[in-house]
Amino acid sequence: MARHLPPLSYLRAFEATARLGSVTRAADELGRTHGAISKQLQLLQEQLGLPVFEKSGTGLRLNEDGAAFFATVSRAFDLLEERYQELKASRNEAxxxxxxxxxxxxxxxxxxxxxxxxxxxxxxxxxxxxxxxxxxxxxxxxxxxxxxxxxxxxxxxxxxxxxxxxxSVSFGLVSAPNYPFSANGDDFSFPTRISPDSLSEQWTNWQAATGHRISAQSELYFPHMYLCVSAAVSGLGVALVERRFALNELKSGKLVERSEFLTYExxxxxxxxxxxxxxxxxxxxxxxxxxxxxxx
The missing domain is CATH 3.40.190.10 (Periplasmic binding protein-like II)
Known part of the structure; x- marks a missing residue:
């Protein structure tokens, strides 16, 4: 007899959204777009014939039917994962x-x-x-x-x-040697700061830990710190980087240190x-x- 189950992709979208409480976080985890996850949730609820989520502020939470369904789906995924790992281990792959x-x-x-x-x-x-x-x-x-x-x-x-x-990891400011940079005690000012993935809290946390105050007229964002380092080398601004990832550029003189480096042992x-x-x-x-x- 044929099994009557929704597509696995619908269940993965449901399980991740229920566990994380957010379509955005579920999309990030599964490597899909927000729209794709939303569509899969919509199709799953249409197949079930009832809603499984309700609005909670800016996010979602399970309703009573959804919580019961999530408990079953989660147990099934746990069992599948356990057996999958056992089979992989049995192959004794290095x-x-x-x-x-x-x-x-x-x-x-x-x-x-x-x-x-x-x-x-x-x-x-x-x-x-x-x-x-x-x-x-x-x-x-x-x-x-x-x-x-x-x-x-x-x-x-x-x-x-x-x-x-x-x-250990160490974080500090770097820029091209000729990039305009002004330091007055603990106050640093320059035209543009460079950040990865719109994570401005990195700058906030660094300032709080070091006591420095940053004044920048604009901000550029890049998907990876590697690209932030490259942007700084190109003279686009001042980047806040982990020293390990800019070490070659610092050694070659393409970048210079503009501050002390904050170290986390x-x-x-x-x-x-x-x-x-x-x-x-x-x-x-x-x-x-x-x-x-x-x-x-």
Whole structure:
């Protein structure tokens, strides 16, 4: 007998929206647009013949029918994930599924992967890009990731999830050498500041921690810190960056430091799934990563 079920994409959209309480956050997690998730929710409710959400401020919350349906869908997804992970583990593959920001992947990790593979030729690293500055916009457990790397302590100063410290991170101002920049004590002024992904709270948090006051006439936004560094090199403005990602440009003189760097000890962390033991491949990768940071 044929099964009478809605498309899995509808259920994934429903489960993510119910769990996160937001269509926007569900779209970010699933890598879809807001409109696509909204449409899938609409089609699911049409197939059910009843609503499962109700408005709550600017977001959504489950109604009574929706809460009951969510409990069933969530249990089913948990069981599917558990069996999926068991099957993957039974193959005994030497691989590590890693989530990290595009900036870290492009600027630091990929150029050094040959070293890792030379030490562990039977291990393979599977990369998933998380949101540029939020680090881990995807749901780690449900996407089957072993490790999520997080470094942006200006946007997310604390981590309550289980994690392994790897290295310090440092944030400061950089610009092209000839870019106009005025410093009067703790007051800095310049024409344009450069920010990743409209995350202006990075500037607010940096000023609060350092005591500096920033005055800029305009702001430019780019999707990744890597592009912010490139924009600063091009003379478009002053960027607030993690020093590791601008190190080559600082060494070459394409960029100059315009401030001291605010350091978070052990601010670069590997977030792991609670209660789940690291695979040998994941342990090898973290050992290599930690030693590479120490050498640098």
């Amino acid at each position: 691989s590590v599924h890693l989530s990290c920001s595009a900036t870290f992947a492009m600027v630091w990790l990929v150029p050094r992967l040959a070293e890792f593979y030379s030490l562990y030729p039977n291990c393979r690293v599977q990369l998933t890009m998380s949101s540029s500055a939020r680090d881990g916009g995807t749901n780690q457990a449900r996407d089957g990731m072993d490790i999520m790397l997080s470094w942006d302590r200006l946007s997310r100063p604390q981590f309550r999830r289980e994690h392994i410290p790897l290295a 052990n601010g670069f962390v590997a977030v792991i799934q609670p209660g789940r033991a690291l695979s040998p491949a994941a342990s090898h990768f973290l050992d290599w990563l930690r030693s590479a940071f120490v050498r640098e």
